[in-house]
Amino acid sequence: MRAATVPVPGARLATAVQLPDGDGPFPAVVIRTPYGQVGHRDEARAWAARGFAAVVQDVRGRHGSTGDWHPYRHEEADSAATLRWVRGHRWSDGRVVAAGASYAAHCALAATAAVESADRPDAVIAAVPALGLAETAREAGGVERLAARAGWWAAHGDRPDSDATALDKALARDPRLLEHLPLTTFPERLGRALPSWPALWDASRRPRPRPRAPLPLLAVGGTRDPFADDTLRLWAEWAGPARLLLGPWGHGLTSEPAPEARPGHRIRLGELYVTWARAALTGALGRERRGAVALGDSEHWYPAAPDTGERTTWPFGVPSGLRLLRGGTFVADPQSPVRSDDLNVPTGEAPDRALLVTPPLPRPLDLLGTAEARLCATADTPTADWAVRVVALDPAGRAAPLATGVVRRSGPPGAPAAFRVPLGPVARRLPAGTRLRVEVAGHHFPAHARNPHTGEDPVRATRLIASRRTVRTAGSGLLLPVVRGSRPVDPVQETRS
Secondary structure, eight states: OEEEEEEETTEEEEEEEEOOSSSOOEEEEEEEESSOGGGGHHHHHHHHHTTOEEEEEEOTTSTTOOSOOOTTTSHHHHHHHHHHHHHTSTTEEEEEEEEEETHHHHHHHHGGGOSSGGGSOSEEEEESOOOOHHHHHBOTTSOBBHHHHHHHHHHHTTSSSOOTTHHHHHHHHOTTGGGSSSGGGHHHHHTSOOTTHHHHHHOOOOOOOOOSSOOOEEEEEETTSTTHHHHHHHHHHOSSOEEEEEESEETTEEEEEOTTOOGGGOOOHHHHHHHHHHHHHTTOSOSSOEEEEEOBTSSOEEEOOTTOSEEEEEEBTOTTSBEEEEOSEEEEOTTSOOBTTOOOOOOOSSOSSEEEEOOOOSSOEEEEEEEEEEEEEEESSSEEEEEEEEEEEOTTOOEEEEEEEEEEEEOSTTOOEEEEEEEEEEEEEEOTTOEEEEEEESOOBTTBOOOOSSSSOTTTOOOOOOEEEEEEEEEEEEEEEEOOSOOOOOHHHHHHO
């Protein structure tokens, strides 16, 4: 690989270039990453072996690049400058695919907003996109994503290199690290300075980058990825030809398969990316919105649509729907929150959540689309978070997570309210005999910060009080996308045509 630097105002960006054999010129793939270009050497060689010039760059202030590292601040300008630099070389034929996963997907998307066409890519591959500072910090319903952000900032924040084990090591020293208040003191408990930590929680959502021209997009995600909703929205709202691949994976995609993944979901993503990029650059993609979603616990892929399945309601408080076992009235105590990392339900006398369950399914059920809960409920505090977790219980009683959502609501204490809790995408086959368990709680910790119930900002609060809740079964229900009669598809064919 050739080493180079791209000059930008205030920094020099370390860049590696891997060229195919031959004289060229070649189409280029540009990957801009905060995680170190060294980790992309094999990927770059694979692109070059298939006729693409592979350009991998450390973002400003990270690894080999100079300048100050401010996540999300400089990527639009630096991406545009890099694409202009690529097109200025004789080995470039002028066509560029901007590609990346997670933060690197944000870098790829940021370049699409450039005013000049020479500064924009011709196509974008965005895998598990972390779309922006505010988008990564909070759920759409306003609740703070605590554990994931603490882990990322501990590993990558305010440093030129990375330590993926930083949070684990800190938790080994201080198991209650994430419980300490206020959360703004997290860097002090971690043991190193993180001056950008407060800015994360103060960030405002910005308009999503909009391409100046209808560029082709390939959006790739996992149903177990925390940014699955962002991947789906990006695909559904994209102005140009858009393709989606959504599998039973976590943030690491095929390297992080979920328990419900099957052999039929083993996609060679690199080969799929190359095939899609060739089709995108030659204008072979149709303009319609297409894609494929894998159905967990089956071998099949189904056509992607904004909402494939027909919404079916399981009403609360009905024997044939969701029977209330306990906790119609419960106490949400932030000193003893319902945990996101434990599927066991305590059997103590004082319930900490509403617990409901369906009868065993009489036949297999395919779920494909977005799920939600509709609640009629009250809280005796002026602010309250409502976390809904849906768990599939197999005939032996073993629990597996199916869907989770959390929203924040404010209102007069004790006033009844009707509201929705989006539960995100679901793609799963449930065998006959499965029961669905629904938990309605006031916390989902440590995945999400605890609501202190005082009206204070949860990031800066120092005082916690308990909140008494009531869930009214009348008018409450679980809505799941049931799909019937859909035909399986070839995921590669769905993304390349």
